Amino acid sequence: MSITRFNKILIANRGEIACRIIQTARRLGIRTVAVYSDADINALHVSMADEAVYIGAAPSRESYLDFHRVLQAAKDTAAEAIHPGYGFLSENADFCRACKENNIVFIGPPVEAIEAMGSKSAAKNIMQQANVPLVPGYHGSDQSPERLKKSANAMGYPVLLKAVAGGGGKGMRQVWSENEFDEALLTAKREAMNAFANDDMLVEKYLTQPRHIEIQVFCDQHNNAVYLFERDCSVQRRHQKVIEEAPAPGMTAKLREQMGEAAICSAQAINYQGAGTVEFLLDEDGAFYFMEMNTRLQVEHPITEMITGQDLVEWQLSVAAGEILPLKQEQLSINGHAFEARIYAEDPANDFLPASGKLSFLQTPKTSQYVRIDTGVRQGDEVSVFYDPMISKLIVWDKDRDKALQRLTKALSEYYISGITTNIDFLHRLASCEAFKKADIDTRFIEKNYDEIFYSKTNDKKNTKGETYYLAALYCLLEQAQNSAANSIHSNDPNSPWHSGDAWRLNESNNHRLTLNINDQVIDITAEQLSSKQPSTSSSRFAITINEKTLLAQGALTSNTLNAEIDGHQSRVTIADNNGDFQLFTDSSAIRFNRVLPDLGEANDTGHAGGLTAPMNGTMVALLVETGSVVKKGDALVVMEAMKMEHTIRAPQNGTVIEFYFQPGNLVDGGAELLNFTAEEKPEQKLKP
Ligand code: MV4
Numbered sequence: 132m133s134i135t136r137f138n139k140i141l142i143a144n145r146g147e148i149a150c151r152i153i154q155t156a157r158r159l160g161i162r163t164v165a166v167y168s169d170a171d172i173n174a175l176h177v178s179m180a181d182e183a184v185y186i187g188a189a190p191s192r193e194s195y196l197d198f199h200r201v202l203q204a205a206k207d208t209a210a211e212a213i214h215p216g217y218g219f220l221s222e223n224a225d226f227c228r229a230c231k232e233n234n235i236v237f238i239g240p241p242v243e244a245i246e247a248m249g250s251k252s253a254a255k256n257i258m259q260q261a262n263v264p265l266v267p268g269y270h271g272s273d274q275s276p277e278r279l280k281k282s283a284n285a286m287g288y289p290v291l292l293k294a295v296a297g298g299g300g301k302g303m304r305q306v307w308s309e310n311e312f313d314e315a316l317l318t319a320k321r322e323a324m325n326a327f328a329n330d331d332m333l334v335e336k337y338l339t340q341p342r343h344i345e346i347q348v349f350c351d352q353h354n355n356a357v358y359l360f361e362r363d364c365s366v367q368r369r370h371q372k373v374i375e376e377a378p379a380p381g382m383t384a385k386l387r388e389q390m391g392e393a394a395i396c397s398a399q400a401i402n403y404q405g406a407g408t409v410e411f412l413l414d415e416d417g418a419f420y421f422m423e424m425n426t427r428l429q430v431e432h433p434i435t436e437m438i439t440g441q442d443l444v445e446w447q448l449s450v451a452a453g454e455i456l457p458l459k460q461e462q463l464s465i466n467g468h469a470f471e472a473r474i475y476a477e478d479p480a481n482d483f484l485p486a487s488g489k490l491s492f493l494q495t496p497k498t499s500q501y502v503r504i505d506t507g508v509r510q511g512d513e514v515s516v517f518y519d520p521m522i523s524k525l526i527v528w529d530k531d532r533d534k535a536l537q538r539l540t541k542a543l544s545e546y547y548i549s550g551i552t553t554n555i556d557f558l559h560r561l562a563s564c565e566a567f568k569k570a571d572i573d574t575r576f577i578e579k580n581y582d583e584i585f586y587s588k589t590n591d592k593k594n595t596k597g598e599t600y601y602l603a604a605l606y607c608l609l610e611q612a613q614n615s616a617a618n619s620i621h622s623n624d625p626n627s628p629w630h631s632g633d634a635w636r637l638n639e640s641n642n643h644r645l646t647l648n649i650n651d652q653v654i655d656i657t658a659e660q661l662s663s664k665q666p667s668t669s670s671s672r673f674a675i676t677i678n679e680k681t682l683l684a685q686g687a688l689t690s691n692t693l694n695a696e697i698d699g700h701q702s703r704v705t706i707a708d709n710n711g712d713f714q715l716f717t718d719s720s721a722i723r724f725n726r727v728l729p730d731l732g733e734a735n736d737t738g739h740a741g742g743l744t745a746p747m748n749g750t751m752v753a754l755l756v757e758t759g760s761v762v763k764k765g766d767a768l769v770v771m772e773a774m775k776m777e778h779t780i781r782a783p784q785n786g787t788v789i790e791f792y793f794q795p796g797n798l799v800d801g802g803a804e805l806l807n808f809t810a811e812e813k814p815e816q817k818l819k820p
Contacts, residue, residue, distance in 0.1 A: 140212045140214055142165055143198075144216030144218070146176065146508075147505045147506050147507040151505050152216060156444075157179075164184060166194075175507050175508060195220070196219055198226040212237070214238040215239060222248075238447050243402065251270070254424060261396045261397060263397050264421060265421050266420040268336055279316060283306065283334050293334075295331040296323065296328075306337075344379050344419065345429070346358050346394035347435045348409060349406055350407070352450065356403070358395055361377065361379045361387060363378075363572065373472070374473075374561065377434040394409035397421065407424060434470065437526060469528040470535055470536065470538075472543065474524070491510070492510065495547075502527050503526040504524070505523060506523030508522055527539045547714075597680075599715060600649060603649060603713070606686075648727050649722055661673060683696075684697050692706075750771065750799065751770075751794065752771060767779045788807075
């Protein structure tokens with residue numbers, strides 16, 4: 132049977148979901164049109180699409196939410212269909228209607244389904260008719276305080292007041308006793324009116340420790356409907372999902388079938404078409420209750436794809452094009468377990484304040500059949516303040532939950548981002564905590580495990596903090612060795628140890644001194660190079676001393692990866708170099724550090740000739756004036772190389788250069804005077820003492 136397909140679709144979204152949709156369309160040979168705002172001119176989704184149309188200024192309401200511009204872009208590019216992704220216009224009934232009026236296929240449900248689910252009370256009435264279990268409560272049209280209070284007293288406290296027009300936890304208020312009811316109702320109505328311009332309320336029995344279990348449903352235009360099992364999305368913070376998993380821990384086959392069938396009933400009750408998600412609350416006693424239905428593809432759909440082996444965007448494209456569902460219920464099964472962690476530019480230590488800035492360093496875990504990364508950004512991109520600060524979704528799969536969880540924590544420990552604050556460490560700690568490992572999960576998970584997630588040190592399996600300082604020092608020493616080796620290649624005898632430029636001395640211990648600023652703490656470090664005759668850059672051994680504690684350290688540096696052994700403990704760490712500001716990522720933490728280079732006289736405004744000594748071992752690179760020159764304060768005199776950087780040493784005051792003590796290419800001991808300089812204009816020749 133020929134498969135009807137679109138030739139060209141427009142993606143009315145941005146970021147990771149736009150990239151994800153384009154990937155499937157490209158695989159199916161469907162041409163794609165991206166839309167972009169001022170903030171996304173260089174965005175990944177624009178570069179991935181076959182065509183791209185500018186739709187306006189960075190604020191969403193002037194671009195991604197302006198459906199007239201989106202529709203015009205589809206017309207101008209002759210796109211037959213529009214995929215809305217999630218968020219933005221994905222549940223906008225007016226947009227859906229406008230697509231239909233313009234003969235452009237909206238890849239999603241009919242407008243009636245979107246409208247039916249737009250109101251909590253209307254949705255509940257529909258589900259009640261369909262015998263879908265509802266939380267005990269009241270969702271009638273009589274909104275008098277007396278009627279609402281009567282229903283609360285009838286069901287017993289605690290109850291939950293919910294705004295009919297609300298969603299995502301907005302406009303909810305718990306009421307624990309009758310005497311709190313009146314004030315709580317006034318507050319809830321005021322908030323709802325402010326947020327939704329509608330203060331109608333429904334009252335529900337408050338379930339104190341429910342789980343959020345959602346069922347993925349799919350319906351075609353020929354009355355076929357299937358469910359693709361469940362996702363557990365209980366781990367949320369302020370109604371934002373943090374880590375989701377599929378299947379739900381502890382789900383029995385019977386309960387799965389009951390919830391799946393209930394979800395299908397929900398969908399069929401509104402003549403649903405396309406991808407939909409029915410959200411339930413699962414109580415501790417195994418009873419489940421309809422919460423709401425989302426008429427879009429969810430952010431967390433990839434974990435369903437991982438356990439069913441299906442591409443849900445391909446299903447959406449097929450169903451929107453009028454095809455029947457690719458599989459029947461009996462052909463669907465669960466294989467393994469998957470997690471999704473949402474990587475955000477936000478600061479968990481600062482109440483999860485959204486972060487913006489440049490992804491100056493971005494190294495992801497290796498992707499494979501076990502690890503998938505859906506992202507809309509690359510290294511060097513800016514995370515904009517105009518949109519959701521999601522950087523990516525890290526999705527992992529394995530044969531069972533324990534194995535999948537190991538994949539998750541390992542992948543999180545290999546996810547390196549610098550230049551912007553992220554929630555990666557928070558996610559790693561959450562996934563590593565005991566309750567999560569035991570799947571002791573409900574919607575109050577973060578609240579109940581707050582201390583272990585935010586404060587406990589038990590998550591740091593090894594006390595590697597002290598070791599981290601030695602790793603930072605080792606990195607600097609190896610990097611210097613690499614750079615000196617690179618410099619000596621330019622000398623006339625690259626193999627001569629005299630040209631190694633890393634302060635090697637014949638028959639002398641090879642001492643280095645460096646000062647690091649680690650997490651805003653200045654640390655003085657000395658190191659003795661212990662390598663054989665000639666230092667090599669592939670690996671080197673040092674005795675590194677920090678705060679009078681000396682540890683043997685050796686390692687090899689390749690690009691941003693340091694394979695190190697500190698005091699017998701081997702580890703692999705990644706270092707992000709952000710123009711001399713470094714971030715060192717271990718498997719459980721990260722530190723920031725930079726070199727503190729002593730003043731080489733560049734800043735020497737005291738006029739004291741003392742700034743003309745070498746602060747550490749290095750190499751003379753160039754003499755910039757003749758012997759006997761009369762110079763002015765600040766004139767450049769010599770250039771010296773120390774720790775990978777060249778430094779211009781300047782005249783501390785007006786005077787005369789009498790004699791240089793080193794020639795270009797000479798190695799210079801730390802502390803050696805570089806030249807004889809006097810403040811006089813015509814000095815008698817002063818012999819060096
Ligand atoms: C509830 C509930 C307990 N009892 N309804 C949160 C947002 C919206 N999806 C509905 N929510 C809840 N409704 C009754 N009768 C607890 C929540 C709830 C919650 C639900 C799922 C996932 C996370 C949550 C976090 C806080 C509260």
